[in-house]
Amino acid sequence: MIRNPSSSRENFPAPPAGEGQGGGYYDYPVVRRPVWTWEVPTYFWLGGMAAGAYVTASLAQNFGSDEDRRVAAGGFYVAAAALAPCAPLLIADLGRPERFHHMLRVFKPLSPMNLGAWTLAGFTPIAVARAASHAAGIGLLRGPLGALARLVPTRLAELSGCVLGLTLAGYSGVLLAATNIPLWAKSKLLGGLFMASALASGSAAVTLQAAQRGVPDATLHRLAMLESAASIGEMAMLTGYLVQSGKTARPLTSGRFAAPFWLGAVGGGTLFPFLLHQFARRGNGRSRRSLSSVAAMCTIAGALALRWSIFEAGKVSSEDQAASFELSTD
Amino acid sequence: MIDTYKRLMNLEEPPPAKKAKGFFTDTSLCIGCKACEVACKQWNQLPADGFAITGNSYDNTGHLGATTWRHVQFIEQAKANGTRQEQRWLMMSDVCKHCANAACLEACPTGALIRTEFDTVYVQQDICNGCGFCVPACPFGVIDRAPKGGQFEAGTAHKCTLCYDRLKDDMTPACAKSCPTASIQFGDVDELRTRARQRLGELKERGESKARLYGMPEGEEAAEVGPLHAFFLLLDEPKAYNLPEVPRLPRKTMAERYGWSAAVGVGFALIGALVFGRR
Numbered sequence: 001m002i003r004n005p006s007s008s009r010e011n012f013p014a015p016p017a018g019e020g021q022g023g024g025y026y027d028y029p030v031v032r033r034p035v036w037t038w039e040v041p042t043y044f045w046l047g048g049m050a051a052g053a054y055v056t057a058s059l060a061q062n063f064g065s066d067e068d069r070r071v072a073a074g075g076f077y078v079a080a081a082a083l084a085p086c087a088p089l090l091i092a093d094l095g096r097p098e099r100f101h102h103m104l105r106v107f108k109p110l111s112p113m114n115l116g117a118w119t120l121a122g123f124t125p126i127a128v129a130r131a132a133s134h135a136a137g138i139g140l141l142r143g144p145l146g147a148l149a150r151l152v153p154t155r156l157a158e159l160s161g162c163v164l165g166l167t168l169a170g171y172s173g174v175l176l177a178a179t180n181i182p183l184w185a186k187s188k189l190l191g192g193l194f195m196a197s198a199l200a201s202g203s204a205a206v207t208l209q210a211a212q213r214g215v216p217d218a219t220l221h222r223l224a225m226l227e228s229a230a231s232i233g234e235m236a237m238l239t240g241y242l243v244q245s246g247k248t249a250r251p252l253t254s255g256r257f258a259a260p261f262w263l264g265a266v267g268g269g270t271l272f273p274f275l276l277h278q279f280a281r282r283g284n285g286r287s288r289r290s291l292s293s294v295a296a297m298c299t300i301a302g303a304l305a306l307r308w309s310i311f312e313a314g315k316v317s318s319e320d321q322a323a324s325f326e327l328s329t330d
Numbered sequence: 331m332i333d334t335y336k337r338l339m340n341l342e343e344p345p346p347a348k349k350a351k352g353f354f355t356d357t358s359l360c361i362g363c364k365a366c367e368v369a370c371k372q373w374n375q376l377p378a379d380g381f382a383i384t385g386n387s388y389d390n391t392g393h394l395g396a397t398t399w400r401h402v403q404f405i406e407q408a409k410a411n412g413t414r415q416e417q418r419w420l421m422m423s424d425v426c427k428h429c430a431n432a433a434c435l436e437a438c439p440t441g442a443l444i445r446t447e448f449d450t451v452y453v454q455q456d457i458c459n460g461c462g463f464c465v466p467a468c469p470f471g472v473i474d475r476a477p478k479g480g481q482f483e484a485g486t487a488h489k490c491t492l493c494y495d496r497l498k499d500d501m502t503p504a505c506a507k508s509c510p511t512a513s514i515q516f517g518d519v520d521e522l523r524t525r526a527r528q529r530l531g532e533l534k535e536r537g538e539s540k541a542r543l544y545g546m547p548e549g550e551e552a553a554e555v556g557p558l559h560a561f562f563l564l565l566d567e568p569k570a571y572n573l574p575e576v577p578r579l580p581r582k583t584m585a586e587r588y589g590w591s592a593a594v595g596v597g598f599a600l601i602g603a604l605v606f607g608r609r
């Protein structure tokens with residue numbers, strides 16, 4: 001018996017072939033769901049923050065006043081500390097963690113994953129060495145280790161560390177975008193967005209540690225300006241990202257991830273700290289330091305919310321048949 | 331020293347190139363018997379995927395994956411044509427396309443994914459560390475990582491090997507060998523393409539106006555991922571078979587993406603120099 005099309009639709013629990021949301025095969029996804037878990041966005045967040053802190057500290061070392069240099073050097077410690085859990089997180093996410101060294105088996109910068117592994121392997125020792133050299137310089141690190149740390153060529157470590165750090169901060173967004181997951185791949189700006197967010201959170205981390213150490217207002221002002229500049233860049237990138245993504249961004253902008261994205265990443269992590277920094281300029285001394293600390297903490301938390309929500313919403317997006325077809329005809 | 335490094339890292343000299351091998355899957359001949367699925371599972375010793383019933387025609391396989399390297403689709407089409415009902419049942423045995431420019435291979439950070447001497451794409455199981463990057467990179471949703479802690483080659487990436495082990499011994503891949511209607515044809519890619527064009531001509535003559543080839547060098551679907559070494563004769567638009575119209579190769583837009591990222595980074599460094607320098 002041939003059923004007519006309208007009644008056959010009622011008898012099928014799922015939309016019949018050709019009548020899925022995207023006009024494809026039932027409602028089956030076109031691409032596979034990413035297998036990565038929480039370790040990946042956490043690593044992107046810490047690695048980006050480490051890079052931002054290192055670059056901020058290096059800029060202060062080379063262009064700042066004596067006070068700027070003294071206070072911002074804490075960024076080298078922040079970078080070293082934030083990098084420490086990065087490699088373990090990346091290894092934990094592997095399907096076969098005992099083979100982590102296969103990442104460095106070949107040099108293949110065409111693969112963002114390979115580029116990232118080499119960058120992390122290069123940046124981590126440089127950041128640790130630069131932090132150790134600063135510790136030795138102010139007498140925190142003594143003995144033979146201190147003597148060794150004093151041998152570190154600081155200028156070279158700062159220059160090479162900045163290049164590698166910026167690569168580390170920028171490749172993570174490009175890595176997600178170099179896939180066929182609609183939410184990650186549709187816009188060309190995810191790499192720029194993650195870069196801006198990494199620099200905002202990194203400079204915020206420098207501000208935060210500076211505020212705990214009785215930083216002079218002039219230096220705090222400069223750090224806050226740098227953080228705000230990165231936040232403006234982040235808002236610009238974010239706007240461009242959402243516009244370019246269009247309907248594809250729905251798993252991020254509505255539904256389960258709307259709250260962490262809008263309230264966490266956008267409102268609480270970018271707009272609020274930006275405004276708070278502007279407000280803090282009116283005060284001075286202790287009140288200014290505490291307002292700046294709160295703003296910096298919000299920026300840092302917002303960077304995690306941004307990565308986590310885009311990462312998790314990407315898994316939902318992978319099941320979006322219509323978005324996949326739209327991506328393939330761009 | 332280089333030799334020691336190569337031995338340590340499992341870097342071997344590749345074997346000499348042979349003629350490119352592939353599949354021509356002619357969906358107009360498929361009867362949906364799933365012999366290919368079974369033969370593939372049996373030869374490659376892939377575990378069963380459970381007994382879920384999808385309710386979508388006879389397709390209870392669902393999707394290609396780590397332990398499913400052939401997947402027969404059942405597309406039931408019913409439409410009103412004037413006062414008559416027209417019903418058509420399309421079947422298609424899906425498989426890894428062994429792209430000329432394979433997104434999975436380019437994404438792979440360890441070199442586990444290689445191009446073999448038969449011009450096919452293959453995952454070296456002793457190299458793959460399960461980073462998972464190939465999974466979202468594939469525009470066809472073919473390759474997948476076996477769950478950590480599972481029974482079957484846990485934690486590494488898997489897909490159709492085009493029966494690399496059988497090819498080494500001059501044998502036909504298990505799915506093509508078992509296909510009772512010659513819907514799956516195996517051979518030299520050049521020869522298969524000639525055969526496919528001829529077959530398309532025959533079908534067009536018979537009035538199959540929507541028939542088309544998918545994955546030929548001249549097709550628009552080859553614009554980014556290149557010609558497919560496992561290509562298809564379809565009886566409807568690619569979309570009907572869940573195939574993207576123009577499968578994307580992530581590499582093509584990567585420079586632009588890095589460019590935006592670098593622009594933000596360099597801009598920040600310049601602003602930083604100004605902010606700290608202006609005293």
